[in-house]
Amino acid sequence: MGRxxxxxRGRLEQAAMExxxxxxLDQTTVAEIAARAGLTxxxxxxxxxxxxxxxxxxxxxxxxxxxxxxxxxxDSARPLDAVAAALEEVGALIEESRGRDFARxxxxxxxxxxxxxxxxxxxxASWAATLAGSLRDRGVDERTATLAAETGxxxxxxxxxxxxxxxxxxxxxxxxxxxxxxxxxxxxxxxxPTTASAHTFRP
Amino acid sequence: MGRxxxxxRGRLEQAAMExxxxxxLDQTTVAEIAARAGLTxxxxxxxxxxxxxxxxxxxxxxxxxxxxxxxxxxDSARPLDAVAAALEEVGALIEESRGRDFARxxxxxxxxxxxxxxxxxxxxASWAATLAGSLRDRGVDERTATLAAETGxxxxxxxxxxxxxxxxxxxxxxxxxxxxxxxxxxxxxxxxPTTASAHTFRP
Numbered sequence: 580m581g582r583x584x585x586x587x588r589g590r591l592e593q594a595a596m597e598x599x600x601x602x603x604l605d606q607t608t609v610a611e612i613a614a615r616a617g618l619t620x621x622x623x624x625x626x627x628x629x630x631x632x633x634x635x636x637x638x639x640x641x642x643x644x645x646x647x648x649x650x651x652x653x654d655s656a657r658p659l660d661a662v663a664a665a666l667e668e669v670g671a672l673i674e675e676s677r678g679r680d681f682a683r684x685x686x687x688x689x690x691x692x693x694x695x696x697x698x699x700x701x702x703x704a705s706w707a708a709t710l711a712g713s714l715r716d717r718g719v720d721e722r723t724a725t726l727a728a729e730t731g732x733x734x735x736x737x738x739x740x741x742x743x744x745x746x747x748x749x750x751x752x753x754x755x756x757x758x759x760x761x762x763x764x765x766x767x768x769x770x771x772p773t774t775a776s777a778h779t780f781r782p
Numbered sequence: 783m784g785r786x787x788x789x790x791r792g793r794l795e796q797a798a799m800e801x802x803x804x805x806x807l808d809q810t811t812v813a814e815i816a817a818r819a820g821l822t823x824x825x826x827x828x829x830x831x832x833x834x835x836x837x838x839x840x841x842x843x844x845x846x847x848x849x850x851x852x853x854x855x856x857d858s859a860r861p862l863d864a865v866a867a868a869l870e871e872v873g874a875l876i877e878e879s880r881g882r883d884f885a886r887x888x889x890x891x892x893x894x895x896x897x898x899x900x901x902x903x904x905x906x907a908s909w910a911a912t913l914a915g916s917l918r919d920r921g922v923d924e925r926t927a928t929l930a931a932e933t934g935x936x937x938x939x940x941x942x943x944x945x946x947x948x949x950x951x952x953x954x955x956x957x958x959x960x961x962x963x964x965x966x967x968x969x970x971x972x973x974x975p976t977t978a979s980a981h982t983f984r985p
Contacts (some may be wrong), residue, residue: 659968700903725943726964729936737929761929765862766969 588626590616595633596681599688604630604695634685634695637676638702641669642709649713658719662710662731663759670738670751679751683743707732734758791829793819798836799884802891807833807898837888837898840879841905844872845912852916861922865913865934866962873941873954882954886946910935937961 594615598607609630613620627633648665656664673682689695707728714724738754741747749757787793797818801810812833816823830836851868859867876885892898913931918924941957944950952960 657968697900697904700907701900704903722940722944723964723968726937726940726961727968729940730933730965730968733932733936734929737925737932740928741925758929761926762933763969765860765926765930765933766966 584618584622587616587618587622591618591623591626592633592681595630596684596688599634600684604634604688604692631695631698634688635698635702641672642706644669644672645706645709646713649710650716652717658714658723658727659730659759661714661717662727663734663755665710665713666731666735667752667755670735670742670755674751679742682739686743703732703736706735730762734762787821787825790819790821790825794821794826794829795836795884798833799887799891802837803887807837807891807895834898834901837891838901838905844875845909847872847875848909848912849916852913853919855920861917861926861930862933862962864917864920865930866937866958868913868916869934869938870955870958873938873945873958877954882945885942889946906935906939909938933965937965 591612595607595612598612598615607630609620609623612630612633613623616623627636645665645668648668649661652661652664689699710728710731711721711724714727715721719727735755735758738751738758741754741758742749742751747754794815798810798815801815801818810833812823812826815833815836816826819826830839848868848871851871852864855864855867892902910931913934914924914927917927917930922930938958938961941954941961944957944961945952945954950957
């Protein structure tokens with residue numbers, strides 16, 4: 580079919596994103612997406628399992644990339660650096676594939692729909708679990724693996740939000756690197772005994 | 783009514799938790815919870831808005847506590863330490879109120895239900911947003927506020943998981959402190975240029 584439907588996937592994606600932005604995902608049907616793209620519903624379902632997959636498609640492939648990247652990190656890589664490098668690699672892929680304009684449009688659509696926000700949180704939580712598992716496979720103990728993975732995802736989340744903010748021109752991979760540097764600065768510096776700061780706020 | 787229904791809330795909670803553990807939340811009705819507690823449905827709804835609130839009730843009050851704690855932190859407190867102290871305070875409250883046995887039972891119930899897992903993620907995400915807002919109110923810039931809040935929630939999440947793990951006896955507040963210390967160790971140490979580690983993994 581491909582030769583009679585040039586760039587069907589891209590046309591469907593564009594039509595879907597326009598309709599989601601105009602009227603929300605819930606108020607858009609697959610028939611309408613296909614019609615706007617000048618294609619059939621059957622073609623839509625050849626490319627996407629459902630309406631949401633236009634927004635979340637590719638997440639599984641990115642997750643596999645995280646696994647491969649952590650597995651391929653040098654033996655000397657420290658857990659958080661291995662995680663950050665994997666997330667930078669995925670960040671670079673996101674930039675190169677659908678890019679920032681898509682990510683910005685996508686973010687507006689997700690911000691308008693509680694169910695999509697939940698799905699986005701679930702995606703990030705599953706990436707954290709994936710990263711922790713990959714670190715454990717490298718022999719990192721479970722506690723450190725979980726902490727490094729959850730922290731890495733927090734850094735990614737912050738960097739991604741910056742990337743899609745208006746006026747930001749830096750690339751996603753660069754912003755991940757920058758956010759990790761900021762985290763290191765936040766946690767470094769004079770180390771007061773942590774118990775002291777805790778007690779300060781207790782009645 | 784209270785004098786004829788001693789500890790109604792506690793009895794309803796215990797009945798609900800037993801039933802959720804036995805057959806899952808979806809397969810449990812409010813009528814069954816009330817019957818097992820020897821109370822009426824009407825009494826249930828005087829204490830809980832719905833079945834889920836037995837598991838998530840109190841989250842709003844804890845969120846308010848986070849705000850108050852960050853607002854009351856000394857001017858000299860660094861953002862991540864203010865966040866950690868607020869989370870330790872909430873951790874101590876969780877320990878003192880429903881305690882670890884409840885938290886362990888709750889975790890098993892949530893682990894068996896995708897919708898509850900989502901709600902738990904949403905709760906943590908909303909706490910992160912709350913903490914970031916509280917830091918901004920103290921004059922912390924938005925980027926630092928978001929990063930400190932998201933990182934603090936990652937630390938809390940890890941500490942909470944440890945707290946409810948079998949065989950762990952340490953308190954939740956202590957585990958939050960310990961996890962923050964581990965994060966500081968993870969991010970400290972010799973700082974190789976982060977770009978180098980990123981490029982190592984790129985083709």
